[in-house]
Amino acid sequence: MRDILKMEILSRPENEGFARASVAAFVARLNPTLEEINDIKTAVSEAVTNSVVHGYENGEGTIFMEIVIEDKVVHIKIADEGMGIDDVERAREPLFTTKPEEERSGMGFTFMEIFMDRLEVESAKGKGTSVHMVKKIGGGK
Amino acid sequence: MRQAQYKIEEETIKIKLPEELDHSNSTDIRKEIDATIYSGKVKNVEFDFSETSFMDSSGIGMIMGRYRLVNPLGGKVALLGVKGNIGRIIKLSGLHKIVGESEEK
Numbered sequence: 001m002r003d004i005l006k007m008e009i010l011s012r013p014e015n016e017g018f019a020r021a022s023v024a025a026f027v028a029r030l031n032p033t034l035e036e037i038n039d040i041k042t043a044v045s046e047a048v049t050n051s052v053v054h055g056y057e058n059g060e061g062t063i064f065m066e067i068v069i070e071d072k073v074v075h076i077k078i079a080d081e082g083m084g085i086d087d088v089e090r091a092r093e094p095l096f097t098t099k100p101e102e103e104r105s106g107m108g109f110t111f112m113e114i115f116m117d118r119l120e121v122e123s124a125k126g127k128g129t130s131v132h133m134v135k136k137i138g139g140g141k
Numbered sequence: 142m143r144q145a146q147y148k149i150e151e152e153t154i155k156i157k158l159p160e161e162l163d164h165s166n167s168t169d170i171r172k173e174i175d176a177t178i179y180s181g182k183v184k185n186v187e188f189d190f191s192e193t194s195f196m197d198s199s200g201i202g203m204i205m206g207r208y209r210l211v212n213p214l215g216g217k218v219a220l221l222g223v224k225g226n227i228g229r230i231i232k233l234s235g236l237h238k239i240v241g242e243s244e245e246k
Contacts, residue, residue: 013165020195038195038226045197049164103171105202107234114233 003029005067009048011056011080019065020044026067027074030137039115040074040135046108047078047131053099055082055129072137076116079130085123092121143192145170149177152216153185160192164199171203175210184216191222201234208240217241 005026009015020041027040051063061082068075085091091098092113097106113119116133123129145166146157154177159166177183186207190196208218218240223231231237 013163016163016165017161035226041195042197042226042230045163045195049197049199053164103202103206105198105205105234107198107201111198111230111233 001069001071003069005065007065009063009065011052011059011061011063011082013052015063016045016048016052019048019063023065023067023076027069027137030069030072030074032137036135036137040076043112043115043133043135044076044078046111047076047133050108050131051078051080051082051129053102053104054085055080057083074135074137076133076135077130078133079128081128084125084127085121085129086125088121088123145173147173147177149183152183153187154178154183155187155189157189157191158193158196161195162193162200162203163195163197167199167203171206174207178210178214178216184211184214185219186211186216187219187221189221190224190227193222193227194225196227196230198230198234201230201236204236204240205234 007022009019023044024037024041048063052058055061061080064079066077090096092109094110095106097104112131112133116135118134120132121129143159145159148155154174156170156174174186188204204218211218220231220240
């Protein structure tokens with residue numbers, strides 16, 4: 001089975017909850033466990049929040065989401081056309097944050113990595129960031 | 142969605158957290174708590190998760206920040222009613238090592 005959900009949302013904090021709830025509803029057809037659904041909701045929330053807070057620095061911009069279901073595998077792409085990340089490797093380190101004054105915990109990428117099977121981050125300074133995450137439902141992780 | 146509810150008892154502010162705690166509401170909760178701490182009325186913060194089903198790293202940052210604020214004042218941060226997914230996030234972040242956690246409510 002193959003299916004696709006594409007969404008564009010504005011980078012508003014109110015849309016963070018909408019984004020994770022939409023992805024959870026789309027993935028529900030694979031009969032995920034409660035834990036798998038929570039994993040996906042958390043990972044989506046982290047990626048969308050990154051675009052809102054860092055990509056567009058709390059200003060207005062568009063967040064592009066593409067969710068592909070292929071048999072039991074979920075591919076999630078979340079992209080923005082914001083400021084981009086200087087050093088992706090460093091950004092992925094646990095507890096690293098460029099915004100300590102806003103009390104960002106620096107755990108966003110770490111949670112995406114822990115809760116999903118695979119995480120790829122592509123970013124170009126001034127052009128934006130794209131996060132690609134993969135998770136197998138029923139994979140026991 | 143239900144908003145956070147606040148109650149002050151002696152030197153403690155008790156916050157009943159909303160159903161979902163993320164970046165969209167953690168800033169307002171932070172401001173509300175900090176205003177009572179700065180006023181000198183309270184030094185302890187108690188987060189009640191009993192009606193909360195979702196939290197991401199924004200919630201972790203908010204709790205960690207309140208700990209940093211009250212710790213030098215001799216205050217404490219406590220987490221009540223933690224379960225399931227939220228317990229997992231708290232453990233993964235190491236938050237349970239610095240603040241008190243209790244399953245009971």
